[in-house]
Amino acid sequence: MDFKRERVRAHNQWPNKIFFKAEEIFNARLEEFGVDQLFTPLQISESDDRDYQLCVGHLIDGLEALPFRPDYLLDHSIKVIELAGTSLAPNGGIRGVMEKLGAALLALDRPNWEKITDELTGAMPVHLYELMARRVLQIATKPQTGPIKGLRGRAEHAFGKPFYDAFICKYTLDSHGALITTADEDNKKPASRLLKLYMSGRQGTRATPSIPSQLDLSDARNVPSYERRIECILSILLFTIRNERAHGSVISPFRSSKARIERYENYYFLTLLAYVFASGAMALKYHTVISSDVLVCCRTNISQQRSFFTC
Numbered sequence: 001m002d003f004k005r006e007r008v009r010a011h012n013q014w015p016n017k018i019f020f021k022a023e024e025i026f027n028a029r030l031e032e033f034g035v036d037q038l039f040t041p042l043q044i045s046e047s048d049d050r051d052y053q054l055c056v057g058h059l060i061d062g063l064e065a066l067p068f069r070p071d072y073l074l075d076h077s078i079k080v081i082e083l084a085g086t087s088l089a090p091n092g093g094i095r096g097v098m099e100k101l102g103a104a105l106l107a108l109d110r111p112n113w114e115k116i117t118d119e120l121t122g123a124m125p126v127h128l129y130e131l132m133a134r135r136v137l138q139i140a141t142k143p144q145t146g147p148i149k150g151l152r153g154r155a156e157h158a159f160g161k162p163f164y165d166a167f168i169c170k171y172t173l174d175s176h177g178a179l180i181t182t183a184d185e186d187n188k189k190p191a192s193r194l195l196k197l198y199m200s201g202r203q204g205t206r207a208t209p210s211i212p213s214q215l216d217l218s219d220a221r222n223v224p225s226y227e228r229r230i231e232c233i234l235s236i237l238l239f240t241i242r243n244e245r246a247h248g249s250v251i252s253p254f255r256s257s258k259a260r261i262e263r264y265e266n267y268y269f270l271t272l273l274a275y276v277f278a279s280g281a282m283a284l285k286y287h288t289v290i291s292s293d294v295l296v297c298c299r300t301n302i303s304q305q306r307s308f309f310t311c
Helices: 003-012 021-033 050-063 070-088 093-108 110-123 126-141 151-159 161-172 188-200 226-246 261-286 291-309
Strands: none
Touching: 021 261, 050 070, 050 261, 070 093, 070 226, 070 261, 093 110, 093 151, 093 226, 093 261, 110 188, 110 226, 110 261, 110 291, 126 151, 126 161, 126 188, 126 226, 126 261, 151 161, 151 226, 161 188, 188 226, 226 261, 261 291
16 A cells, blocks of 8 residues: 555545555454444543543543544543643643652542552553663663653653653663664663553562662562653653653554554554543542542453454
8 A cells, every 4th residue: 555645635635435454454453353443431520620521522522533543532632631630730831740640649549549550560561661661761862752642750750860860771772882772663662561560560570680780670669659650651751751742753643564463553542642641630620520430440441452463
């Protein structure tokens, strides 16, 4: 398929729908499963608050783009996080919201938000851990401009500087201390494996300690708190994705030569992450969402996605 030509044809033949390769595969999978949608929203309460209605409007706009454009619900959900979470960081902008939302949710209902965090980090696709690792490594290997500008500060805050410095040192420097300019691609897999264990919140079981010692997750002192784990999701993963999309630095994700069914899997999970924390932000600000319902929504969608994408 000539994707450059097909994009122009799709524009010129609108409103007739033209499916690209990944869209065709995804649509066939929907038909195979006999479903029209692959997302189940939670039930929210009514409120006359104007800002709450803005948030609900964003979520409706995102939901109406499903099933083929989960990335639009992702965008709208992040906007809801920003709108509903502003009071958490009045002068900190969206970065402040992303850094403080996790602690606020755990203070609101720690048992349920701990379970939600465990569900999300346990189900996150490997490709997203690789993406997260690659973006962090690019702090050292790429110019700090455009979508990744400011990522270093966010990563240092989320991981804590000792872990961050050790992570960068281990995966971007050679044995002589020289920068490996291709580290973001060459080392993303081993780095993502460490991140997956880190994000699980579980203590490692290595027989020999890791080097540097700050990365040794068999040492309970290095195992991250729930607050740090949520901040990593929000501030490193979702905020970076948001910036990439806002800067227009990515082609429509499902209409490129690299698009596969896995692209849908990744975006549906990113969308779930954003929707879950948007719901949490509304629970804090407007009291229209119950945390236990968010947990049920989380588990329901993880189960749906797992069945659909692993067949």
